Amino acid sequence: MDKTVLITGVSKGLGKALALEFKKNGFNVCGVSRTKPDFEIDYHITADLTVKRDIQKVYDTFFERFNKIDVLINNAGIGLYESWKDTKEQDLRKLCELNFYSYVFLTQKFLNHLIKTQGTIINVSSVAGKLYVPYMGAYCASKYALNAFSDSLRVELKPFKVHVLNLIVGRINTGFSSRALGSLEPPKTPFNASSQKFAKTVYKAYQKKKREITYPLWYKYFILLAKLFPSIYDRISLSSWEKSKNPRK
């Protein structure tokens, strides 16, 4: 197979799991992050995706090495745990730069090339983009925006046969929370899915040209129930934070 995938946020977590899965399936893997991955990868580009000129650098450097792109996986993201009252402007801007604008700008950069290969864009979104969570409102807003981007983009790109797969991801133990912005510690959860299984599920969904998947699947029913009974959901989500709303250590 001569297919190439570009994955952002490749140095750790879900990006790393996706890189290993696509490599296992014969892809040339090119990854982007600020720090180098601790595993073998075909090509790594050091870039900060919140900096506009670094997006141009990713594009230029990618095409110095590869002559085409088949799959773009926008994955790099960061959390923010803070009340709206205390959310700092600089944190909100940094969050949106990475979780939303970098997805849009990188997609725009590579779009003509994805049209040539009739490729796929995979956006890593979150359950928090379907269901608001108190003290995570800014993060939710960035992922709600991302879902709107993915869904409208999918329709616009249909005539060009470019596919868009949107990933609604629940808690997976990657250390994501420990790297988040903001001063609060999120509630602990006993549910922590595996990043390897996540990557396998994504690969299958990519092959089947799915529009959207929820991983782990049970979150899909949870979202539905929360939408059917919003007052109950509000009470439960607030009380889970009230129990554990501590400053981050």
Ligand SMILES: NC(=O)c1ccc[n+]([C@@H]2O[C@H](COP(=O)([O-])OP(=O)(O)OC[C@H]3O[C@@H](n4cnc5c(N)ncnc54)[C@H](OP(=O)(O)O)[C@@H]3O)[C@@H](O)[C@H]2O)c1
């Ligand atoms: N883990 C979960 O429970 C969960 C749940 C729902 C959705 N998600 C979403 O899944 C995606 C990946 O999350 P994860 O759990 O894998 O997080 P993670 O383990 O913290 O990894 C984040 C990746 O993004 C990179 N990154 C961070 N800031 C960057 C920047 N400014 N420029 C370039 N790269 C940057 C990091 O590398 P460097 O630090 O080396 O730059 C790292 O490779 C995110 O979009 C997140 O919102 C995660």
